[in-house]
Amino acid sequence: MYEFTLLRHGESQGNIESRHQGQSDWPLTDLGSHQALALAERWQRERRGFDRVLSSPLQRARQTAEIANKFIGAPMELDQDFAERDLGQLTGLTHEEASHSVPPPPFLTPYEPYGNTGEGQWQLFLRAGRGLQKMLALPKGKYLIVSHRGFLGMLMYAILGIAPQANFQGPRFHFQNTGFARLTYDTQKHQWRLFAFNDLSHLEDLVVGPTILSESGLVTDSS
Numbered sequence: 001m002y003e004f005t006l007l008r009h010g011e012s013q014g015n016i017e018s019r020h021q022g023q024s025d026w027p028l029t030d031l032g033s034h035q036a037l038a039l040a041e042r043w044q045r046e047r048r049g050f051d052r053v054l055s056s057p058l059q060r061a062r063q064t065a066e067i068a069n070k071f072i073g074a075p076m077e078l079d080q081d082f083a084e085r086d087l088g089q090l091t092g093l094t095h096e097e098a099s100h101s102v103p104p105p106p107f108l109t110p111y112e113p114y115g116n117t118g119e120g121q122w123q124l125f126l127r128a129g130r131g132l133q134k135m136l137a138l139p140k141g142k143y144l145i146v147s148h149r150g151f152l153g154m155l156m157y158a159i160l161g162i163a164p165q166a167n168f169q170g171p172r173f174h175f176q177n178t179g180f181a182r183l184t185y186d187t188q189k190h191q192w193r194l195f196a197f198n199d200l201s202h203l204e205d206l207v208v209g210p211t212i213l214s215e216s217g218l219v220t221d222s223s
Contacts, residue, residue, distance in 0.1 A: 002185040003142040004135060005050070006152050007068065008175035010035040012060040015177065018095050021148075022087030022118065027059045034206060035178040036067035042202040044071040051075075051141035054134075056082040056148060064178065065146040074144070081131045084148035088118025110164040121154075121164035128154040140187070149175050159183065159192055176200060 010032030014021035028036070049072055055065035057078040069076060089102045102115055110121035119127070128151060135143065147155070156173040157164065164170065175181070179198035185191070 002136065002138075002140055002187070003182065004185070005142075005144045005180055005182050006155065006175070007039075007064065007144060007146045007180040008149055008152055008177060009056075009058075009060040009064040009146065010067075011177045014060070020087050020090040020093050020095070020098055020115075021060075022084055022091040022115075023058065024092050025059050028063045032060070032177065033063070033067060035203060036064045037070070038202045038206045039178050039180075040068050040070045040072075043068070048072075049074070049142065050144045052077070052138065053144045053146065054079055054082060055146040056080075056084065056151070058083055058148070061146045061148060065144070068144070068146065068178075079131070079134070081127055081134065082145060082147045082151060085114065085124050085150040085154075086118040088113055088115025090115035090118065107167065109166050121168070124151070124154045125157060125164050127151075128158040131155060132158045136185070152181075156181075174198065178203065 009028070011029050012021065012026040012032055013029055014024065014026035015032075016029060019026075050069075051074060053065050053069050053074050053076040055061050055076060055078055057080060061082075062078060065076060090098050093101060105112075108114075110125075113120050113123075131151075132155065135145065145152075145155075152175050153173040154164075156162075157170075162170060173181075175198055179200050180196065181194065181198065182196040184193045184195070186193075
């Protein structure tokens with residue numbers, strides 16, 4: 001039996017600036033570090049362990065992985081296949097700048113590059129499939145995958161066998177900052193089971209300085 005925990009990174013500097021981050025390398029904010037530490041402390045209380053941690057090499061994911069693994073001490077490796085989508089000419093732009101500089105086409109097929117020069121839906125889907133093959137080539141066990149909203153959403157497509165749609169139609173698997181999903185895969189039955197999705201309960205009572213932040217104050221939407 002495999003158990004995979006899919007974790008999105010904590011809040012990054014690019015998140016608070018409302019930028020299209022893609023594969024640009026923004027670090028975590030102080031809040032993002034606190035989010036990851038709150039998760040690490042929760043997993044310590046729950047005695048949750050992992051046999052290995054696989055992380056995107058981008059700072060915001062790598063830093064999250066290092067903090068979340070703080071009390072577990074599992075072996076960790078970085079893999080470019082788990083990096084965020086290449087957003088092409090959108091990379092680094094604020095959402096307002098992007099609306100003027102790189103307006104979306106009237107119709108976007110899943111085969112066209114995103115942001116004119118980035119990864120299209122099918123290209124990202126194939127990379128997510130490659131990542132999934134690597135995950136299932138590991139010995140049976142418990143694994144933590146630390147990545148990004150766009151990639152994790154497409155990894156869910158690969159797991160569930162959902163084809164990418166034109167104009168980003170189809171289901172949305174929305175991971176918020178340090179939100180995680182937990183799935184198992186039974187190799188005999190060839191069956192996936194989803195036990196948690198976008199779990200954020202570790203953030204409910206997070207204290208940063210003198211302020212207790214509610215969930216709505218802890219999460220951002222940029223990748």
